[in-house]
Amino acid sequence: MPELPEVETMVRGLRPALSGRTVRRLELLDPTLLQGCTPGQLARRGRGATVVGVARRGKWVVMELAGNRGIIVIQPRMTGGFWLVEPARAEHVRLVFHVGNPGARVWYCDARRLGKVCWYADESAAAEAFARSHGPDALEIARDELARRLDRTSRGIKPTLMDQKVLAGIGNIYADETLHRARIHPERPASSLTAEEVERLHRSIGEVLATAIELEGSSFDAGYRTVLGLEGGFLAQNSVYGRKDQPCPTCARPILKTKIAGLVGRPTYYCPACQVRG
């Protein structure tokens, strides 16, 4: 479910509840999500550990435990999320942080169980694991670096933007939104973008993601919510995603919904007038 803005919102919500706090107990309700150590090891390492910090890397939530207790990485994937208030669906709770005062808890829930909880021995091990499967963070990548990476492939620009090895953090919603803002057709070969288009795309990525973070991400249906259970506001004011047949905010032509090459089963929304294939 969550992309960069949703994960950033989770991390910001988690910090006051976890950062600097001591974990009394880590309660792993679904051991199948755990990688990198055994449930017993996770319980021992978590008990009494102080959380030094909570950070985001791409779509990963990274929690550092003090005193050589290691790093816990949570990948929410499609349906994972955190709650500071008791979740309505108890059967979806996969991990509970019992932290600080007795009774204080942070819940991690994942309806579809596609997400992962990974333990790493230290920061460099977690960083290396991330680097093996990810490029630079979408909020940090420099324009020239983006240009170099796009130039390396003739795949469509949308699947390339969503490829975490190219840059980390963009998924289906924000790929559509950034491409619309940059006026680039989603099927354009990545290497065919002009310097000016890459410049527009780079700027659009920064602007769209920053706006989405301000609005606490994108919520629809029973999906993503903030740690307090609130809906994110981005999809109330976005341009194309989920807006089939609605007027393009730029030119008023109806938004198209299609499937494109390189993306199995994922919908793509774009404006056929503003985003021409060229």
Place this chain on the structure above:
DNA sequence: CGGTTACCCTGGATGC
């Protein structure tokens, strides 16, 4: 390398 497909899981919406 690029592309395609299958698969991991489940809940909610839709259609008959």
Place this chain on the structure above:
DNA sequence: TGCATCCAGGGTAACC
């Protein structure tokens, strides 16, 4: 109402 089908914000592995 009940049941089948489709759809979904992510990601990996296998294969051509």
